[in-house]
Amino acid sequence: MKLGIILETKEHEKAWNGFRLAIKSLELGNEVKIFLMGEGVEVEDIHDEKHNVSEKMHEYLDNGGVILACGTCIESRHREDTTECPISTMVDCVNMIDWADKTVTI
Known part of the structure; x- marks a missing residue:
C-alpha cells in the first residue's frame, strides 16, 4: 500500500x-x-519530554520515509528550507x- 499523510498540526x-x-506502515512494507x-x-521545533517528535521524524526518515513541506506555509512563518x-x-x-492508495490527515 502507498500511504499519504497530511500533517497539519504542531500539537506534540x-x-x-x-x-x-x-x-x-514502513515496517509493514x-x-x-x-x-x-x-x-x-513547525514539527522540527516541537520539544516535549513525553512525545519526542524530532526523534520520531528522524526515525521515519532513517527508515526510508519521505517528507514534503508546503512552501507557502514555510515562507509565511519566515522559515527556511x-x-x-x-x-x-x-x-x-x-x-x-x-500517488497514494490511502491518504489521512492529522
Whole structure:
C-alpha cells in the first residue's frame, strides 16, 4: 500500500502519533509520504519530554520515509528550507494524494 499523510498540526502528541503511524506502515512494507502543511511545518521545533517528535521524524526518515513541506506555509512563518523538509508546492501535495492508495490527515 502507498500511504499519504497530511500533517497539519504542531500539537506534540498528534504529530508524534502521525510519525508513529508512518514508521509502523514502513515496517509493514508500505511506502509512505508525509506532506507538512500549516502548523505542521513547525514539527522540527516541537520539544516535549513525553512525545519526542524530532526523534520520531528522524526515525521515519532513517527508515526510508519521505517528507514534503508546503512552501507557502514555510515562507509565511519566515522559515527556511531544510534537508528533512524540502519546500514543496500544492501540486506536490496533489501528486502525493494521486500517488497514494490511502491518504489521512492529522
